[in-house]
Amino acid sequence: MEKAVKVGLLGLGVVGTGVLEILSDHQEKIRNSIGGPLTVTKALVRPDENKKRLAEKYHVELVTELESILNDPEIAIVVEIIGRIEPAKSYIKQALLAGKHVVTANKDLIAQHGSELAALAQERHCNLYYEASVAGGIPILRTIANSLVADEITEVLGIVNGTTNYMLTKMVQEHQTYEETLVEAQCLGFAESDPTNDVDGIDAAYKMIILSKFAFGMTVTMDQVSIKGIRGLSVADVVTAEQLGYTVKLIGSTIKRTEGIAVEVSPVLVPSAHPLAAIHKEMNAVFIKSSGIGESMYCGPGAGARPTATSIVADLMTIVNKIQLNTIGHCFTAYTQPTKLIPADKIMSKYFLSLEMPDESGQFLKLTQILTRLQVGFEQIVQEKSQSQNARVVLVTHETSATNIGTIEKTISEEKGFTLLSSMKVMGE
Amino acid sequence: MEKAVKVGLLGLGVVGTGVLEILSDHQEKIRNSIGGPLTVTKALVRPDENKKRLAEKYHVELVTELESILNDPEIAIVVEIIGRIEPAKSYIKQALLAGKHVVTANKDLIAQHGSELAALAQERHCNLYYEASVAGGIPILRTIANSLVADEITEVLGIVNGTTNYMLTKMVQEHQTYEETLVEAQCLGFAESDPTNDVDGIDAAYKMIILSKFAFGMTVTMDQVSIKGIRGLSVADVVTAEQLGYTVKLIGSTIKRTEGIAVEVSPVLVPSAHPLAAIHKEMNAVFIKSSGIGESMYCGPGAGARPTATSIVADLMTIVNKIQLNTIGHCFTAYTQPTKLIPADKIMSKYFLSLEMPDESGQFLKLTQILTRLQVGFEQIVQEKSQSQNARVVLVTHETSATNIGTIEKTISEEKGFTLLSSMKVMGE
Numbered sequence: 060m061e062k063a064v065k066v067g068l069l070g071l072g073v074v075g076t077g078v079l080e081i082l083s084d085h086q087e088k089i090r091n092s093i094g095g096p097l098t099v100t101k102a103l104v105r106p107d108e109n110k111k112r113l114a115e116k117y118h119v120e121l122v123t124e125l126e127s128i129l130n131d132p133e134i135a136i137v138v139e140i141i142g143r144i145e146p147a148k149s150y151i152k153q154a155l156l157a158g159k160h161v162v163t164a165n166k167d168l169i170a171q172h173g174s175e176l177a178a179l180a181q182e183r184h185c186n187l188y189y190e191a192s193v194a195g196g197i198p199i200l201r202t203i204a205n206s207l208v209a210d211e212i213t214e215v216l217g218i219v220n221g222t223t224n225y226m227l228t229k230m231v232q233e234h235q236t237y238e239e240t241l242v243e244a245q246c247l248g249f250a251e252s253d254p255t256n257d258v259d260g261i262d263a264a265y266k267m268i269i270l271s272k273f274a275f276g277m278t279v280t281m282d283q284v285s286i287k288g289i290r291g292l293s294v295a296d297v298v299t300a301e302q303l304g305y306t307v308k309l310i311g312s313t314i315k316r317t318e319g320i321a322v323e324v325s326p327v328l329v330p331s332a333h334p335l336a337a338i339h340k341e342m343n344a345v346f347i348k349s350s351g352i353g354e355s356m357y358c359g360p361g362a363g364a365r366p367t368a369t370s371i372v373a374d375l376m377t378i379v380n381k382i383q384l385n386t387i388g389h390c391f392t393a394y395t396q397p398t399k400l401i402p403a404d405k406i407m408s409k410y411f412l413s414l415e416m417p418d419e420s421g422q423f424l425k426l427t428q429i430l431t432r433l434q435v436g437f438e439q440i441v442q443e444k445s446q447s448q449n450a451r452v453v454l455v456t457h458e459t460s461a462t463n464i465g466t467i468e469k470t471i472s473e474e475k476g477f478t479l480l481s482s483m484k485v486m487g488e
Numbered sequence: 489m490e491k492a493v494k495v496g497l498l499g500l501g502v503v504g505t506g507v508l509e510i511l512s513d514h515q516e517k518i519r520n521s522i523g524g525p526l527t528v529t530k531a532l533v534r535p536d537e538n539k540k541r542l543a544e545k546y547h548v549e550l551v552t553e554l555e556s557i558l559n560d561p562e563i564a565i566v567v568e569i570i571g572r573i574e575p576a577k578s579y580i581k582q583a584l585l586a587g588k589h590v591v592t593a594n595k596d597l598i599a600q601h602g603s604e605l606a607a608l609a610q611e612r613h614c615n616l617y618y619e620a621s622v623a624g625g626i627p628i629l630r631t632i633a634n635s636l637v638a639d640e641i642t643e644v645l646g647i648v649n650g651t652t653n654y655m656l657t658k659m660v661q662e663h664q665t666y667e668e669t670l671v672e673a674q675c676l677g678f679a680e681s682d683p684t685n686d687v688d689g690i691d692a693a694y695k696m697i698i699l700s701k702f703a704f705g706m707t708v709t710m711d712q713v714s715i716k717g718i719r720g721l722s723v724a725d726v727v728t729a730e731q732l733g734y735t736v737k738l739i740g741s742t743i744k745r746t747e748g749i750a751v752e753v754s755p756v757l758v759p760s761a762h763p764l765a766a767i768h769k770e771m772n773a774v775f776i777k778s779s780g781i782g783e784s785m786y787c788g789p790g791a792g793a794r795p796t797a798t799s800i801v802a803d804l805m806t807i808v809n810k811i812q813l814n815t816i817g818h819c820f821t822a823y824t825q826p827t828k829l830i831p832a833d834k835i836m837s838k839y840f841l842s843l844e845m846p847d848e849s850g851q852f853l854k855l856t857q858i859l860t861r862l863q864v865g866f867e868q869i870v871q872e873k874s875q876s877q878n879a880r881v882v883l884v885t886h887e888t889s890a891t892n893i894g895t896i897e898k899t900i901s902e903e904k905g906f907t908l909l910s911s912m913k914v915m916g917e
Contacts, residue, residue, distance in 0.1 A: 077780075081638055081639075081780055084640070084779075085638060085639075085640060088637070088638075088640070088823075089637075089638060091822070091823070092637050092822060092823070190635070196780075196781035196782065196784060197781075197784060198631055198634070198635030198636075201631075201634060201635055202627055202630075202631060202635075205627070205630060205634070205802070205806070206619070206627030206630055206631075206799075206802045207627075207798075207802075208517070208518075208521050208802060208805055209510055209514060209517075209518060209798055209801035209802050209804075209805055210510075210514070210798050210802075211513070211514055211517070332766075332768065334763075334766050334767070334771075334787060336766070337761075337763050337765070337766035338763070339761065342783075349798075350513075350794075351510055351625075351794050351795065351797065351798030351801075352625035352788055352789060352794070352795045352798050352799075353625065353788070353789050353792070353794065353795060354771075354788065354789070355625060355626060355786075355787060355788030355789070356785075356786075356787045356788065357784075357785075357786050357787075358763065358784060358785045358786075359781055359782070359783065359784030359785065360781060360782050360783070360784070363782070365779075365780050365781070365782065366780065366781045366782060368780065369636075369638055369639050369778075369780030369781050370635075370781075372638035372780075373634070373635045373636075373637060373638050373639075375638075376637055376638055377634070384813065384815040386813045386815060393520070393521060394517075394520075394521070
């Protein structure tokens with residue numbers, strides 16, 4: 060039996076508690092797998108009664124100075140679970156400089172400063188793992204890095220934000236409004252009081268940046284991602300989409316074409332028979348198209364203390380194996396390509412448009428004349444019985460460019476009495 | 489750049505061709521990932537014109553004697569893609585004895601002789617990998633071995649046979665009969681002329697044996713698996729199940745309870761909102777319940793030359809990494825537990841029963857009396873308008889044991905004029 064590998068936690072909230080529980084509950088299985096015990100000996104926190112009880116139960120020393128962990132020669136691995144950028148970033152850098160391996164679940168940080176931290180880790184001959192940063196409980200980064208390494212990925216489509224997927228599921232299945240589902244998600248603890256990061260697609264964009272690195276080896280920044288959230292989405296559009304055979308989902312996509320990749324987050328109409336349409340509530344899923352395997356999908360909980368902690372412990376065990384085999388210092392993903400981006404609007408797509416127009420004869424003709432003039436064909440069109448003087452019309456176009464749709468949106472908005480209600484991409488079968 | 493790692497193929501059919509194509513198409517990505525080229529230098533085949541052309545294109549030497557590969561000191565890894573038990577088994581043993589690492593896609597062999605071959609590999613300090621043996625393109629074995637190692641799995645439910653899933657999809661979506669879908673699957677090359685292995689659940693059982701080893705560390709033999717296929721399944725039952733909110737799927741399950749595990753293959757009514765219900769046509773999926781992650785699912789193509797070849801190349805690259813890091817000789821899964829089995833009928837379940845009875849007054853009362861006497865409650869019951877003198881009745885029971893259902897089946901069959909048409913498990917929400 061080899062000697063114990065000791066771990067220091069930065070932060071001790073619900074995820075940290077989950078890590079302690081898993082290491083304790085499955086200690087025998089873990090010990091058998093890595094040839095010795097794996098234990099948390101110190102945690103950096105502001106101590107309170109609750110944390111003191113926890114510390115006592117799991118024999119963890121609570122410390123208030125980072126140095127207590129960094130200067131402890133017995134601690135080999137540091138787990139960062141504070142979140143946000145600072146002080147997490149400086150802490151991780153100091154840990155790597157002190158020769159500690161690092162595990163983090165921090166997507167904001169990895170998406171924005173991952174390359175810098177990975178370079179520092181390699182320079183210091185340390186490991187940096189962050190499986191839990193994307194789709195919490197789904198081992199998607201490891202799968203792309205290890206199993207799809209011999210394949211050529213062309214598209215990664217993800218439902219990677221549990222909060223918005225929960226809200227959309229409620230809108231689709233129970234016809235609740237956007238506002239109602241947001242309050243419900245907040246009460247259940249899925250959404251924060253300021254839901255901006257979730258509903259405006261920012262959280263999903265961070266994750267798509269990390270997935271772009273793993274799938275295509277390219278480093279993308281936030282300003283290079285086309286981002287549109289679900290804020291204010293109308294339940295009428297969600298219901299009409301359902302009637303046309305589609306389920307509205309907030310889809311993060313990173314797509315490769317000959318000229319480069321396009322990274323985007325936006326609400327998309329997913330055909331109901333598509334596996335992504337069956338991902339309900341707070342579940343996450345990543346759908347991959349590749350030349351070898353074809354289509355594959357990985358789904359599971361995207362957040363939550365236990366799933367996130369499980370991914371962190373898997374990262375810890377990977378590092379312990381590498382320490383024992385003396386093969387440390389390899390990057391989580393070694394795949395690096397020059398970053399070549401194409402605008403998201405270069406990716407052709409069908410579009411769903413909904414609009415209001417005066418419920419008078421001749422108006423429908425006017426709409427079809429606009430479409431014909433701009434050479435955008437449509438494959439589905441629905442006019443609803445109006446409850447006011449206006450009629451609501453919904454249509455699904457043939458494949459066209461975002462530029463074309465932009466022109467259509469503009470033309471419709473400028474037409475007297477016409478109001479464009481929404482415009483969303485439609486995924487092909 | 490390190491020196492080339494050379495590979496010998498045993499067999500050169502469509503999968504072998506796929507391996508050659510992938511190694512050629514993605515040679516740069518592969519070389520970057522493993523630090524040097526990976527090439528097939530020899531293939532053991534009965535040469536024909538087609539294979540000679542292929543060999544010339546990819547610079548592979550065709551050989552007719554196993555020894556040409558085993559005695560070649562340059563060849564480090566042997567890929568077995570002959571299939572079936574013999575001569576595949578002796579070839580793999582000879583390869584391991586000759587100090588070659590082995591990759592195979594052979595599920596029949598791994599399910600029945602995996603422990604013996606893994607022990608030999610370990611004794612000879614060689615690696616034995618077989619990711620492609622279960623659910624071709626889905627890296628499910630690696631995911632369980634690497635990412636779920638810190639988790640405690642309680643259930644693995646799989647759609648692991650593409651042929652039967654294709655047939656069932658056609659029965660559900662197009663109301664084709666069993667016989668019609670079988671012929672179609674045979675024409676498309678999904679099903680062999682003798683479809684026994686697929687439709688009787690044998691192929692799925694092999695895969696569940698391998699999954700049981702990875703999920704629970706236990707070695708199970710074919711006679712310990714409860715196996716029921718879809719042969720002769722009536723389209724009427726499939727359609728009624730759909731009306732009741734279920735999709736019929738051939739489900740392989742390996743389930744852990746306190747006393748042990750139960751391994752089973754049988755047609756099951758899956759609730760339509762369950763992610764497994766959305767796995768259509770020849771796609772495979774593995775759904776895992778575990779204490780840490782909760783519910784996760786992995787889906788992709790279960791067979792096909794390219795997906796299978798992609799998994800084989802991923803295995804090859806894993807081995808090359810281990811050779812280069814000098815960390816060879818570890819098992820694909822090191823998880824080993826004493827095998828403790830419980831009978832599949834100890835797993836409580838709801839059941840779907842369909843039967844015919846005379847379309848006369850008093851008969852329905854008789855049926856409910858039988859159920860009441862045997863203390864089996866039901867939550868759904870449907871009597872269909874009869875086209876003959878008989879009425880068709882379908883019911884879904886509350887959770888009960890297989891023993892209880894056995895008694896009910898027997899009692900119904902013995903009742904004058906009653907015919908039991910089918911009995912299937914119903915998956916809970």
